[in-house]
Amino acid sequence: MDFKLKLLGILLNFLCLPLFAQNNNTSKTAQDSIQDVVYGEQHNEYIYIYKNRITAKAYFIKTSNTLRIRNREDANDEFHLFPNNQDKIGASVAFRSISASYSFSPNSLAENPNDNNSKLFNLNLRSYFGKHFMQTLDIYSQKGFQLEGTNNQQAYLPKTKSFKIGGSTSYIFNENFSYRAIATQDEKQLKSAGTFMPRLVYYFTKHDVHVTSEDGSQSISTDYNALDIAFAPSYIYNFVPTKNLFLSAGVSAGIGLNYSNNPGDEENMTSLLTELDFRGSITYDINFLYLGAHYNYLILNHNSDRSSYIKDDIPYLQVFIGYRFNAPKKMVNKADEINKKISF
Numbered sequence: 001m002d003f004k005l006k007l008l009g010i011l012l013n014f015l016c017l018p019l020f021a022q023n024n025n026t027s028k029t030a031q032d033s034i035q036d037v038v039y040g041e042q043h044n045e046y047i048y049i050y051k052n053r054i055t056a057k058a059y060f061i062k063t064s065n066t067l068r069i070r071n072r073e074d075a076n077d078e079f080h081l082f083p084n085n086q087d088k089i090g091a092s093v094a095f096r097s098i099s100a101s102y103s104f105s106p107n108s109l110a111e112n113p114n115d116n117n118s119k120l121f122n123l124n125l126r127s128y129f130g131k132h133f134m135q136t137l138d139i140y141s142q143k144g145f146q147l148e149g150t151n152n153q154q155a156y157l158p159k160t161k162s163f164k165i166g167g168s169t170s171y172i173f174n175e176n177f178s179y180r181a182i183a184t185q186d187e188k189q190l191k192s193a194g195t196f197m198p199r200l201v202y203y204f205t206k207h208d209v210h211v212t213s214e215d216g217s218q219s220i221s222t223d224y225n226a227l228d229i230a231f232a233p234s235y236i237y238n239f240v241p242t243k244n245l246f247l248s249a250g251v252s253a254g255i256g257l258n259y260s261n262n263p264g265d266e267e268n269m270t271s272l273l274t275e276l277d278f279r280g281s282i283t284y285d286i287n288f289l290y291l292g293a294h295y296n297y298l299i300l301n302h303n304s305d306r307s308s309y310i311k312d313d314i315p316y317l318q319v320f321i322g323y324r325f326n327a328p329k330k331m332v333n334k335a336d337e338i339n340k341k342i343s344f
Contacts, residue, residue, distance in 0.1 A: 046176035048188040050324055052332050054095050055186045057290075057322025061088040061103065063122055065140045065164055067207065068311040079149035081160070081207075083120060083142040094186050095327055096335060118144025118158070124316075125167075126183055131175050136167040138203075140314070159210035166203030166228070173197065177238060182248050182281045185290055185322060189246055194237035201254060201275055203228045203300070205312070223262060226310075228300055230256025230275040246292075248281040258302035260310075273302045291321040 070078035090103025105120060121141040128134050145160045147153075172179060174195035180187040207224040232254025239247040254275035261268040276299045283292035300312040 044176065046189065046191045046193055047178045047181075048190055050186050050188070051096065052327050053186075053288075053324040054093060054327050054331075055184065055322060055324050056091070056093045057185070057320045058091045059089070059103075059318050059320035061090070061122070061316070061318050063088075063140075063314070063316040064120070065142060065162060066313045066315075067162070068313070070311070079147060079153075081157075081162075081209075082146040082148065083118070083144065083162070088120075088122070094184050095331065096186070118142075128180070132172050134170040134172060134179060136170075138165070138167050138314075140164040157210060159208075161208040162205070164203055164205045166201070168199045168201045168232075170197050170199045170234075177236070179236075181238060181246060181283070182236075182294070185283060185292075185324075188285070189238045189240055192238060192240045194235065197234045197236060197250075197252075199232045199234055199252060199254070201228070201230045201232050201256070201277075225261055226302070226312075227259045228256065228273050228275075228302065228312075230254035230273050230300075232256075232275050232277065234277065236279070244285045246281075246283040246285070248279075250277075250279045252277040258300075260302070271302050273300060275300055288324045289322070290324075293320070294318045 064083045066083070067081040068078060069081075088103045088105045090101060092101035119142065121139070123137070123139040125137040126134065127136075140162070141164075142162045143158075143160070145157045145162070147155045147157055147160075172195050174193055176191075177193045177195035178187045178189045181189040203226075205226045205228070209222050209224065232252040234250055234252030236248060236250030239249075241247065252275070254277075256273045256275065257270060258273040259268070259270050277296070279294070279296045281292065281294045283290055294317070296314075296316040298314040298316075300314075302310055302312075
């Protein structure tokens with residue numbers, strides 16, 4: 001992976017997330033005060049905020065973007081484009097709502113280490129605005145695909161590339177529901193709570209397909225672009241069966257439009273888009289230590305032209321272990337000073 005891309009991921013993740021102040025409007029009991037020493041600051045009876053702690057974690061990520069193209073008139077006529085998956089390991093550090101992360105893909109984690117020219121770059125950013133709005137940004141850049149067709153036909157396409165950028169804008173209705181407990185673990189869900197969360201999902205995808213004969217005498221190149229926009233109502237439930245165990249599950253089903261075109265073809269296509277998104281999380285706290293896993297599976301279905309149907313899959317798995325440290329007093333004072341100046 002290019003070092004500039006790694007550095008860009010770190011800077012974007014660090015700079016794009018706003019600094020949030022945590023409100024202290026709750027009257028405290030003696031028990032609350034004891035818990036504040038352990039966890040940070042209590043926001044209400046449903047959510048703890050680790051206001052003055054640095055949350056650090058190491059993680060393993062497995063993700064990719066797979067394209068399945070099927071003939072609309074013959075369901076048996078289809079082929080798949082699979083990237084040479086390169087799993088990632090990395091680490092992140094968060095304080096309040098500022099975070100920085102770094103990850104890389106060792107060759108030893110590649111599913112097909114012989115495909116040395118393959119590349120995978122993935123960046124996922126998340127930010128919160130006020131108590132209700134959440135914004136995500138996803139970037140997938142891949143080079144080197146395995147082509148699998150009917151009758152188990154297979155070929156490696158080292159020059160084929162794929163680039164996807166997009167994300168979602170979400171509105172969280174229930175203020176007693178903590179999405180940060182799922183995503184960044186800088187909050188703790190104390191009581192079970194669920195929320196209805198409508199989302200606007202949007203992605204732009206560009207595929208550059210290059211196929212060369214085994215002797216190199218012939219080659220075919222084609223480009224394919226797609227723009228997906230969907231409204232996807234979702235529901236997520238955070239379940240707290242015990243003090244230290246946290247479970248979360250959610251699903252969304254959306255509908256929208258897909259616009260597809262091939263720059264070398266005069267035919268453009270606007271078709272119905274359907275979206276399905278399944279997610280699940282588990283986290284276990286042992287005092288300041290925590291560990292867990294996330295799983296997310298996004299499916300986008302649409303037509304690419306009058307004869308082809310596309311299924312666009314994005315699976316995402318993260319396994320992590322982390323620890324919450326006391327932030328230095330100077331860092332806490334500086335953050336409070338900044339929050340006061342910008343009236344957060």
